[in-house]
Amino acid sequence: MNQAQTTTAPGPKTATEPGPAPSAEPLLSVTGLTVRFRMRAGRQVAAVTDVSFGLAPGECLALVGESGCGKSVLASALLGLLPGNARTDGSALLHARGGQPRLDLLTADEPTLARTVRGRRVGLVPQSPAGHLTPVRTVRAQLTETVRELRGLRGPELAAATVAAAERAAFPADHLDRYPHELSGGLAQRAATALALVGDAPVLLADEPTTGLDRALVDRTVDELRGHTADGRGLLIITHDLAAAERIADRVAVMYAGRLVELAPAARFFGTPGPRHPYARGLLEALPERAFTPIPGMPPELDALPAGCAFAPRCPRADERCATRPEPDDGLACHHPLVPAGTASEETHA
Amino acid sequence: MSAAGNTPGACDPPALRLSGITAGYERRSPVLRDVSLTVRKGEAVGLLGPSGCGKSTLARVAALLHRPWAGTVHLAGQPARGWRYRAPRAQRTFAGVVFQQPRTAADPRLTLHALIAEPLRATGRAVEATDRVGRLADAVGLGPELLTRRPHEVSDGQLQRACVARALVLDPGLLVCDEMTAMLDASTTAALVTVVEDYRARTGAALLAVGHDRTLLERWCDRTVEAAGLGAPDERSRTPRARETTPAGTPASGT
Numbered sequence A: 001m002n003q004a005q006t007t008t009a010p011g012p013k014t015a016t017e018p019g020p021a022p023s024a025e026p027l028l029s030v031t032g033l034t035v036r037f038r039m040r041a042g043r044q045v046a047a048v049t050d051v052s053f054g055l056a057p058g059e060c061l062a063l064v065g066e067s068g069c070g071k072s073v074l075a076s077a078l079l080g081l082l083p084g085n086a087r088t089d090g091s092a093l094l095h096a097r098g099g100q101p102r103l104d105l106l107t108a109d110e111p112t113l114a115r116t117v118r119g120r121r122v123g124l125v126p127q128s129p130a131g132h133l134t135p136v137r138t139v140r141a142q143l144t145e146t147v148r149e150l151r152g153l154r155g156p157e158l159a160a161a162t163v164a165a166a167e168r169a170a171f172p173a174d175h176l177d178r179y180p181h182e183l184s185g186g187l188a189q190r191a192a193t194a195l196a197l198v199g200d201a202p203v204l205l206a207d208e209p210t211t212g213l214d215r216a217l218v219d220r221t222v223d224e225l226r227g228h229t230a231d232g233r234g235l236l237i238i239t240h241d242l243a244a245a246e247r248i249a250d251r252v253a254v255m256y257a258g259r260l261v262e263l264a265p266a267a268r269f270f271g272t273p274g275p276r277h278p279y280a281r282g283l284l285e286a287l288p289e290r291a292f293t294p295i296p297g298m299p300p301e302l303d304a305l306p307a308g309c310a311f312a313p314r315c316p317r318a319d320e321r322c323a324t325r326p327e328p329d330d331g332l333a334c335h336h337p338l339v340p341a342g343t344a345s346e347e348t349h350a
Numbered sequence B: 001m002s003a004a005g006n007t008p009g010a011c012d013p014p015a016l017r018l019s020g021i022t023a024g025y026e027r028r029s030p031v032l033r034d035v036s037l038t039v040r041k042g043e044a045v046g047l048l049g050p051s052g053c054g055k056s057t058l059a060r061v062a063a064l065l066h067r068p069w070a071g072t073v074h075l076a077g078q079p080a081r082g083w084r085y086r087a088p089r090a091q092r093t094f095a096g097v098v099f100q101q102p103r104t105a106a107d108p109r110l111t112l113h114a115l116i117a118e119p120l121r122a123t124g125r126a127v128e129a130t131d132r133v134g135r136l137a138d139a140v141g142l143g144p145e146l147l148t149r150r151p152h153e154v155s156d157g158q159l160q161r162a163c164v165a166r167a168l169v170l171d172p173g174l175l176v177c178d179e180m181t182a183m184l185d186a187s188t189t190a191a192l193v194t195v196v197e198d199y200r201a202r203t204g205a206a207l208l209a210v211g212h213d214r215t216l217l218e219r220w221c222d223r224t225v226e227a228a229g230l231g232a233p234d235e236r237s238r239t240p241r242a243r244e245t246t247p248a249g250t251p252a253s254g255t
């Protein structure tokens, strides 16, 4: 749907630096985001390393990768929900907007995050709505509480705003008095989305919002999420579902072993010339509608990353140069990117 | 779609024959009504349908994990003689099952090695564990170090690899994969399908793969059938439950 536009071969400059679209002031700028977990016996897990991207108003950015690649940790970091043994580096700036000051999500203290950020400036559409909703309370009760808390309404106004909040996420009003377990997967997801939208947060963060839903529901859920960017919200969707990403994303960020290896416009990534990073290419080619061939091996353990490119043990293009880690450049971290067909020059090998 | 039409050789009974299965959880609202399905020996059948259409229940009936209210189940030509732990051992172990959610399907206290070996232990064949687990772990790509970990120390993908190894450890004649890859990324999906297909090529085992992903099941299986056409709740047996769990506006046939 949003694929129709440009397929200019060398591609518009993709931003690895904050500030995605040159015209628009970004909502969120993540720079050099790094998360380490201290584990037993001195083990250290490098869950996220040096990740940079921006999110513009109205934009949908899909963060994709295998399970365990660090994408959900990244989401937790942006919400200030990391466990106590985590150490972060870099910054995740939520820009000043609507009277709210600029704020670094990584250094903000818990009271600030709880009072002014979660739900108000960053809305979370959770991975398992069933787990996110309180099982012993009806959807109406939970939505009412959230509306009261975030919007300060009382009485009949509150009741009306609750129904309106449900409506925004296309949650049927006649199901408001149900308990979460009485809802289908799709309706539970809408209830959770309704909760995420109450505070009118400019940034929506959807963490695997379609897990366990069937294809028709996945399509509808992501279309609805995408719809919420129409009024200038930014949507960061974290997913392992490439088809869902292709459906709604403007840009795709591919994560491998804690790092962003490719950040590209969705049309170029899913269409022609396709992914430039060998891992991204392998992931796409594994789809049943493509080659249906797995990438050999498994991702490295995040507490024992190799010194060079973390993908090298699985990469068909690896050579001795790959023993040195490729620095991200122009949205790509690879010494030997796949050169799109039709592009004249093969990049120079060392 | 029904058992009719499948006429396997008399000497080779179908791996699975479900006839007239009616099953459910709440009285008066069956999620399956009069469903019949045959999977021939060595055949791979994909069962397609949206969430809530009863296809997972059918998978559980086929694996003798859920007792139907009516109908018969034949495994390799033998009528099922019990359900769950009451099933005779040879029947209980005939089907290897992989579920969608590795976390809920795996005992969190066990190491991956113990998890894969569990069916061997349960059937008094623990002595074979070292050898068999080693071979299967190789096949699903789990290294020796990973085998010492517990479920919370591995990713969903790694845990599902262990669950597939566990499903294969008793050499099942039928594999039942219920949304096996719904939680997984594209590469892990392709890898686990390859493991299952390698096993089937080697042993001639049959497959019932249940899911909602048409592209995947059509690529994977010899044929696919629609759960809706099998006698899952339809106009004949429309129950409130059936309508509720079918998301409004979802085309009955999927995409």
Ligand code: SF4
Pocket: A277, A278, A279, A309, A310, A311, A312, A313, A315, A316, A317, A318, A319, A321, A322, A326, A333, A334, A335, A336, A337
């Ligand atoms: S840097 Fe080398 S090993 Fe890494 S993805 Fe590129 S070619 Fe492959």
